[in-house]
Amino acid sequence: MGVLVKKVELTWWERLYVVSVAIGMGVTFKHFIKQLLTPTSKRYTIQYPDMKKEMPKGYRGLHELKRFEDGAIKCVACFMCQEACPARCISIEAEEFSELNFTQGFEEKRPATFKIDMLRCIFCGMCEEACPKDAIWLRDNYELAAYDRLSMNFGKWDLINTYAEPDGKARLTQAEESPMTPSRRTVAL
Amino acid sequence: METLASLLHTSPATAWMAVKVLMAFGLIMGIAPPLTWAERRGSAMIQDRIGPNRAALFGKIRILGLVQALADGVKFFFKEDLVPPHANKRLFWLAPLLAFVPAMLGFAVIPMGRSFLSGGTEYHLSLLDPGNGMGMLFPMAVGAMAVYGILVAAWSSNNKWAILGGMRASAQMVSYEVGLSLAVIAIFMVTGGYDPHEIVKAQQGTFLGVLPNWYVFRQPFGFLVFFVCMFAEANRLPFDFAEGESEIVAGFHIEYGSMKFALIGLAEYGHILGASALITTMYLGGWGIPFVADHGQIPVIVTFLVFLTKVIALCLVFIWVRWTLPRFRYDQLMNLGWKKLLPISMANLLYFAYRMRG
Ligand code: SF4
Numbered sequence: 001m002g003v004l005v006k007k008v009e010l011t012w013w014e015r016l017y018v019v020s021v022a023i024g025m026g027v028t029f030k031h032f033i034k035q036l037l038t039p040t041s042k043r044y045t046i047q048y049p050d051m052k053k054e055m056p057k058g059y060r061g062l063h064e065l066k067r068f069e070d071g072a073i074k075c076v077a078c079f080m081c082q083e084a085c086p087a088r089c090i091s092i093e094a095e096e097f098s099e100l101n102f103t104q105g106f107e108e109k110r111p112a113t114f115k116i117d118m119l120r121c122i123f124c125g126m127c128e129e130a131c132p133k134d135a136i137w138l139r140d141n142y143e144l145a146a147y148d149r150l151s152m153n154f155g156k157w158d159l160i161n162t163y164a165e166p167d168g169k170a171r172l173t174q175a176e177e178s179p180m181t182p183s184r185r186t187v188a189l
Numbered sequence: 190m191e192t193l194a195s196l197l198h199t200s201p202a203t204a205w206m207a208v209k210v211l212m213a214f215g216l217i218m219g220i221a222p223p224l225t226w227a228e229r230r231g232s233a234m235i236q237d238r239i240g241p242n243r244a245a246l247f248g249k250i251r252i253l254g255l256v257q258a259l260a261d262g263v264k265f266f267f268k269e270d271l272v273p274p275h276a277n278k279r280l281f282w283l284a285p286l287l288a289f290v291p292a293m294l295g296f297a298v299i300p301m302g303r304s305f306l307s308g309g310t311e312y313h314l315s316l317l318d319p320g321n322g323m324g325m326l327f328p329m330a331v332g333a334m335a336v337y338g339i340l341v342a343a344w345s346s347n348n349k350w351a352i353l354g355g356m357r358a359s360a361q362m363v364s365y366e367v368g369l370s371l372a373v374i375a376i377f378m379v380t381g382g383y384d385p386h387e388i389v390k391a392q393q394g395t396f397l398g399v400l401p402n403w404y405v406f407r408q409p410f411g412f413l414v415f416f417v418c419m420f421a422e423a424n425r426l427p428f429d430f431a432e433g434e435s436e437i438v439a440g441f442h443i444e445y446g447s448m449k450f451a452l453i454g455l456a457e458y459g460h461i462l463g464a465s466a467l468i469t470t471m472y473l474g475g476w477g478i479p480f481v482a483d484h485g486q487i488p489v490i491v492t493f494l495v496f497l498t499k500v501i502a503l504c505l506v507f508i509w510v511r512w513t514l515p516r517f518r519y520d521q522l523m524n525l526g527w528k529k530l531l532p533i534s535m536a537n538l539l540y541f542a543y544r545m546r547g
């Protein structure tokens with residue numbers, strides 16, 4: 001079925017063009033002046049590397065593995081996120097650790113390795129939903145790019161540390177804590 | 190002037206000619222690249238965008254993206270210069286020149302400032318001195334040659350899109366030429382001569398007491414026709430039928446790359462400049478300062494600057510119009526050219542002819 005296109009008949013005034021063109025030029029001139037006088041920070045365009053967009057609260061970007069106040073990792077290596085992940089990009093290896101001095105129990109489980117393959121991750125947030133400990137969050141960093149595939153395979157340290165600086169937390173490195181994963185003893189605040 | 194001439198071991202006339210050539214050439218070459226910048230940034234501002242602002246000298250000095258033109262130039266130079274295998278090689282090479290040279294040549298008779306006396310001889314700020322017998326007919330004739338540049342470029346590249354674009358553009362340019370010439374004749378008639386110097390002289394003083402004695406105000410309809418036709422001549426939106434992304438891709442220069450493409454692009458800006466210079470001389474009083482009847486005491490440089498200001502302002506209007514209007518449909522274009530502009534300029538001519546009777 002054909003669509004009836006309504007033909008717009010111009011009045012003789014509009015068909016003179018001159019007036020309409022003058023009005024149009026007025027409109028563009030207004031935009032020109034407006035854009036010229038708007039400071040860069042207030043324009044629609046966000047000049048990316050210099051300025052960054054404020055991401056909304058629920059944005060699902062790069063994951064963070066959360067830590068307790070004293071620096072110990074919250075994750076208990078329950079594998080819930082690994083199970084929930086539709087892209088099958090999380091791979092966890094669990095380990096036991098015991099610290100008799102502390103109240104949280106004698107034997108605890110924590111991840112020895114916690115890898116997320118960011119090339120496969122679809123940022124669906126299922127891992128976040130599944131986690132019983134609120135240990136994994138998807139946050140606002142969307143600048144994920146690398147020169148090779150290997151570096152897109154984020155390990156535990158990357159996931160812990162990515163947001164350390166913006167949050168004003170201490171960065172943790174394996175070197176400081178080797179061979180053990182963050183422990184409450186040394187990183188206590 | 191004499192000292193300069195003796196320094197160069199030439200006659201004053203030759204030295205002055207060299208100065209003038211350098212001036213005209215420098216004017217075009219000096220204004221065209223900033224015009225591309227103005228076009229990009231200006232269009233961006235009109236559309237609430239920002240435009241190219243990242244190109245920087247030594248990676249540091251951005252100067253509002255002005256260096257973008259430089260970067261483009263360098264890029265064009267280092268691009269592979271490809272001639273498509275089925276193109277006519279000779280014409281393919283010739284076409285950018287054919288587009289570019291007429292754009293430059295039009296400047297030859299335009300007076301860029303007041304004539305002055307030095308050492309008993311009168312020097313003129315136009316390449317060709319007045320009384321050369323060509324006057325304003327020369328830029329008209331040469332400007333009309335620009336159509337060959339487009340046509341040859343289109344035809345020699347042996348590409349259907351290019352040919353379509355070239356045909357459209359040439360049909361348009363030729364039809365608009367008619368209305369244009371009639372508008373110009375009205376000016377020649379009123380002035381009583383077709384020398385640009387006379388035309389500029391005739392526009393000094395005031396008109397009706399409140400307006401500058403420019404032909405814009407004395408022949409508004411003629412100006413309208415001339416202005417619109419100049420857009421068509423310069424192949425600018427809303428009359429850029431040589432191109433058309435949605436229909437024939439890049440049109441006549443679809444097969445062009447590297448420096449040849451840059452030359453075609455430069456020719457477009459050359460045409461804008463030429464058109465602006467023509468409009469300035471014919472309708473906006475040339476180098477004359479508005480309301481001033483006697484320019485005898487005003488320094489030459491001031492008149493030159495006045496001319497420059499007018500030309501650049503007009504160039505900006507060209508850009509402004511481009512980013513305001515969408516393109517015409519082809520039949521609308523022909524309608525406008527033959528059924529509106531031509532009768533208007535004809536009536537304009539007849540009116541002024543009638544007034545001059547007796
Ligand atoms: S966001 Fe989705 S795809 Fe990515 S790791 Fe979590 S569950 Fe897997």
Ligand code: SF4
Binds near residue numbers: 077078080092
């Ligand atoms: S991140 Fe959460 S769901 Fe995943 S293993 Fe750790 S505690 Fe379990």
